[in-house]
Amino acid sequence: MEEGFTAALRSLVEAESPSSDLLAVETCGDRLAAVGESIVGAAPERIPLPGGPSALVWRRGEANAPGRVLLLGHRDTVWPLGTTQKRPLSLEDGRIRGPGVFDMKAGLLVGLYALARLDPHVPVTLLVTGDEEIGSESSRELIEAEARSCQAVLVLEGAAEGGALKRARKGWSIYTLRCRGRSAHAGLEPHKGANALVRMAELVAEAQRLNAPDRGLTVTPTLARAGQTVNTVPDHAELHLDVRAACSTDQWSVDDRIRALADAPSEIEVAVEGGRNRPPMEEGAATALLERAARHARELGERPLESAAVGGISDANLCAAMGIPTLDGLGAVGGGPHAEHEWVDVDATLHRIPLVSALVDGLAKHPLPGP
Numbered sequence: 001m002e003e004g005f006t007a008a009l010r011s012l013v014e015a016e017s018p019s020s021d022l023l024a025v026e027t028c029g030d031r032l033a034a035v036g037e038s039i040v041g042a043a044p045e046r047i048p049l050p051g052g053p054s055a056l057v058w059r060r061g062e063a064n065a066p067g068r069v070l071l072l073g074h075r076d077t078v079w080p081l082g083t084t085q086k087r088p089l090s091l092e093d094g095r096i097r098g099p100g101v102f103d104m105k106a107g108l109l110v111g112l113y114a115l116a117r118l119d120p121h122v123p124v125t126l127l128v129t130g131d132e133e134i135g136s137e138s139s140r141e142l143i144e145a146e147a148r149s150c151q152a153v154l155v156l157e158g159a160a161e162g163g164a165l166k167r168a169r170k171g172w173s174i175y176t177l178r179c180r181g182r183s184a185h186a187g188l189e190p191h192k193g194a195n196a197l198v199r200m201a202e203l204v205a206e207a208q209r210l211n212a213p214d215r216g217l218t219v220t221p222t223l224a225r226a227g228q229t230v231n232t233v234p235d236h237a238e239l240h241l242d243v244r245a246a247c248s249t250d251q252w253s254v255d256d257r258i259r260a261l262a263d264a265p266s267e268i269e270v271a272v273e274g275g276r277n278r279p280p281m282e283e284g285a286a287t288a289l290l291e292r293a294a295r296h297a298r299e300l301g302e303r304p305l306e307s308a309a310v311g312g313i314s315d316a317n318l319c320a321a322m323g324i325p326t327l328d329g330l331g332a333v334g335g336g337p338h339a340e341h342e343w344v345d346v347d348a349t350l351h352r353i354p355l356v357s358a359l360v361d362g363l364a365k366h367p368l369p370g371p
């Protein structure tokens with residue numbers, strides 16, 4: 001089992017798939033289809049998506065069977081082509097390292113091996129997209145359509161620290177604030193200018209005051225640009241804000257307040273672009289599924305499962321916001337997502353396979369009570 005898993009993971013990692021490279025993500029899709037077919041015994045359906053890479057879908061059980069479960073993952077990574085040459089997949093002390101192993105190619109294998117263990121009549125869908133790391137714009141509609149026909153969504157992203165499942169995720173909004181002033185010579189007639197950079201600095205301070213970390217709300221100025229030359233009063237400045245909110249109410253109210261920054265009277269015009277990218281996956285979305293998972297883990301003789309609320313987003317946010325019970329972090333156990341030391345604990349990750357398959361099987365036999 002372990003050897004087959006490692007070989008399959010090597011094959012997926014070597015098919016590099018940076019989100020920005022459509023052709024590479026499609027080629028990785030070909031590889032995943034072949035690897036998946038060898039594990040599951042069936043080829044996936046390939047669904048073309050306008051403006052993005054195709055999705056791969058393994059659909060089992062009767063088409064309209066009630067109580068269907070969605071397993072969700074993505075095959076794109078944040079690593080540019082050529083990274084595997086510099087950092088090829090390696091296995092040492094029970095840890096596999098390599099670009100995209102934890103986020104989330106090992107998780108895709110957890111899903112495939114879990115399918116292989118299940119009776120083929122169990123109604124379950126494994127959906128693999130290819131644009132999650134860049135906001136799921138082209139796959140969002142499909143994800144939501146698949147989720148709508150399911151009683152629950154199990155997301156195969158990597159676990160939180162120590163193998164903890166992810167029961168809540170913050171929502172994410174991004175903003176660009178453009179300040180438009182008036183340029184002038186900084187030596188000869190600075191008084192004739194309207195300094196966009198100074199206005200931007202005030203906006204940084206105002207944005208800072210919107211933080212409420214005790215409620216899980218953070219507003220972080222992340223990028224800034226201003227000015228033309230070292231001796232000119234700058235007529236333009238641009239500020240980017242990253243907003244994370246634990247609850248939808250905060251996400252909307254901070255949206256109002258950021259837009260209000262633009263309305264303050266000033267000779268510098270401020271335009272606000274951007275807004276909400278993902279709604280939060282709020283506490284409660286995963287409760288019923290967490291209880292199930294804990295019970296199956298006990299039955300499988302695993303140590304008690306932990307769960308965590310995390311700041312990062314995934315497609316779990318989309319499904320949870322639709323009111324569908326959603327649990328994330330069921331894929332690889334390891335760490336270092338988007339980091340060079342990214343790693344997967346092989347043994348702990350293999351233990352996810354019976355857990356995921358038991359969860360799906362249990363949900364098929366005893367569906368969650370309806371809303």
Ligand SMILES: [Zn+2]
Binds near residue numbers: 074
């Ligand atoms: Zn991911």
